[in-house]
Amino acid sequence: MRFDIITVLPGLLDSPFAHSILQRAQKKGLTEIHVHNLREYASNKQKSVDDYPYGGGSGMVMQIAPFAACIEKLQSERNYDEIIYMTPDGETLNQEMANGLSSSNKNIIILCGHYKGIDQRIRDIYVTKEISIGDYVLSGGELPAAILVDAIVRVIPGVLSDETSALSDSFQDGLLDAPIYTRPVDWNGHKVPDILLSGHEAKITAWRHEQQLQRTKERRPDLLND
Numbered sequence: 001m002r003f004d005i006i007t008v009l010p011g012l013l014d015s016p017f018a019h020s021i022l023q024r025a026q027k028k029g030l031t032e033i034h035v036h037n038l039r040e041y042a043s044n045k046q047k048s049v050d051d052y053p054y055g056g057g058s059g060m061v062m063q064i065a066p067f068a069a070c071i072e073k074l075q076s077e078r079n080y081d082e083i084i085y086m087t088p089d090g091e092t093l094n095q096e097m098a099n100g101l102s103s104s105n106k107n108i109i110i111l112c113g114h115y116k117g118i119d120q121r122i123r124d125i126y127v128t129k130e131i132s133i134g135d136y137v138l139s140g141g142e143l144p145a146a147i148l149v150d151a152i153v154r155v156i157p158g159v160l161s162d163e164t165s166a167l168s169d170s171f172q173d174g175l176l177d178a179p180i181y182t183r184p185v186d187w188n189g190h191k192v193p194d195i196l197l198s199g200h201e202a203k204i205t206a207w208r209h210e211q212q213l214q215r216t217k218e219r220r221p222d223l224l225n226d
């Protein structure tokens with residue numbers, strides 16, 4: 001699976017993919033993540049990529065030409081399954097979307113916006129999906145892009161050494177996770193629930209499921225109503 005992320009701040013994405021599971025996924029050859037500096041596709045001397053909005057208003061707007069040049073260069077090299085624009089007015093990211101985008105042979109371009117946003121015509125002409133990571137506004141699309149890539153890559157088969165561990169994540173079965181514990185069994189009088197020490201697998205599974213339901217009911221009742 002290949003990601004091409006287009007941004008004016010490539011340095012912001014130096015680190016998120018260079019550690020832990022995402023780094024291992026790249027080393028194992030299960031994903032490639034390429035970051036492209038949009039300014040290299042600007043044709044003017046100043047390498048500017050934004051301009052004033054038509055009709056007035058505050059903030060600058062990212063122009064079509066640099067995005068078009070970068071996207072079309074990438075498209076001349078391979079086919080892409082999706083061109084995703086990270087934006088607070090997109091569809092809110094959830095586990096089901098991440099699972100659906102995750103596939104060992106997909107190629108995805110991700111556009112990161114800045115300032116007021118990108119010229120609507122880029123969205124109309126090139127973008128196939130618009131994704132938000134939540135109802136709040138960040139300074140740019142880079143951190144949302146990193147979150148999207150992480151959510152997608154960790155569910156590519158073979159990325160996690162224990163494959164069932166992605167399947168047992170919160171949300172994979174529509175419920176939040178049950179509480180988890182490790183040693184010591186007693187921390188200043190705060191004890192691990194007896195059931196987890198019982199060795200009784202069926203009872204533990206039933207207890208965990210009950211805990212999942214209870215937690216979801218308390219914290220995210222909306223998940224139970226869908």
Ligand code: ADE
Nearest residue numbers: 086087088132133138144
């Ligand atoms: N860019 C700025 N804020 C964003 C958000 N909440 N989701 C996706 N992209 C964004």
